[in-house]
Amino acid sequence: MTRSATPGQTVGPFFHYALPYPGDRELVPPGTAGAVLLHGTVRDGDGAAIPDALLEIWQADPDGRVLQRAGSLRRDGFTFTGFGRAATDASGRYSFSTLVPGAVEGGLPFFAVTVFARGLLNRLFTRAYLPLADGAEPDALLRSAGDRAGTLLCVADDHGFRFDVHLQGDGETVFLSYPGHRGD
């Protein structure tokens, strides 16, 4: 017997003193061997930056292992947990210092991403895939996203990877619904 899920509600405007915590966006300290920046801007339907959004990422380690390690809230500087959280700044930008996720069980490597914001009535899920390696084929999700698949792909840059999030409008990010999310 499946129970009906508790509804979500917006994170609202006042989460900044509660959800962010010291080291939240530093899955590894900047400068660590192999550290990259995952960064981008969150925008609304007019293309305006959203200064009161919050992103979370959850990822495998570079060897494609899914970790079950405590310590995300009190980082010790050397335990990689795979979880990070970052509020956007006044210009809508977020960034994480992290490691490059490996492929899990033959899938394409990606960061699992959750987006929260004032004005957004429920959280949104998406994937930030690493740029496809030479010869790599798109997976089922990228294929089914058709001409919007590009919104799911990180762009490599000098710092690591850029992944912009568009809640609405031109280049609207593909957001995901998992089985059971709509009471089905």
Add this chain to the structure above:
Amino acid sequence: MTAPPPPAELEPQETLSAEMAALRDAYEHTGVEETQPRLDYPPYRSSRLRHPTKDLHHADPEGVELWAPCFGERDIDPLEADLTIQDGGEPIGERTVVTGRVVDGEGRPVRRQLVEIWQANAGGRYIHKRDQHPAPLDPHFTGVGRCLTDDDGGYRFTTIKPGPYPWRNHRNAWRPAHIHFSLFGSEFTQRIVTQMYFPGDPLFGLDPIYQSILDPKARERLVAAYDHDVTQHEWATGYRWDIVLTGPHRTPAEQEDA
């Protein structure tokens, strides 16, 4: 201190209430149950440019999505579950225990997982720098709490009952008293942020955020129940609120591996 004059450009409650009633009527005629908030719910004005216009894209969870971040004793001080003992003094207001269980869609407890809350003080004021409501801050109340669920999925906070507070969605707009909750499950796909309300709040029918959940039974799942067995003699009133996450997607055998 006197009440500030309302800015003339804000719409009256009647406009918002009429919009919400029209959406409720239209919903009742569809016959399709919607148990999560609508992302496109125009009465919540700041959602206008912040909701996706395309349908959510179906995905079967894979890899990391089948697992959730793990938190432990090192992440949290047990004292973080008591919001009335922070900052070296007693906060003002109704001392209240809020407790319940976090379970998945099959009714299984979500064990040893992180629960985070934040809320306004008894006067309806957040400590947040953006909160301009001219109600007093309480020097002994931050309104932030964290805990880990126990082996039965149970959580428990001691706090102060938050007050309702005004916001600028429209003229004379007031949020029903609520506590923000942030929850993780045993899978990434179960992540949820929501708000818990108190029973019998007269503001429910006027609030676009609460009303964005169109199914009335689903809305009521956000309302805690007064529980006299949780209430403590000469100490605190008590409320019970259980949370049901979606899923799970992993099979029980995979769960055992965890």
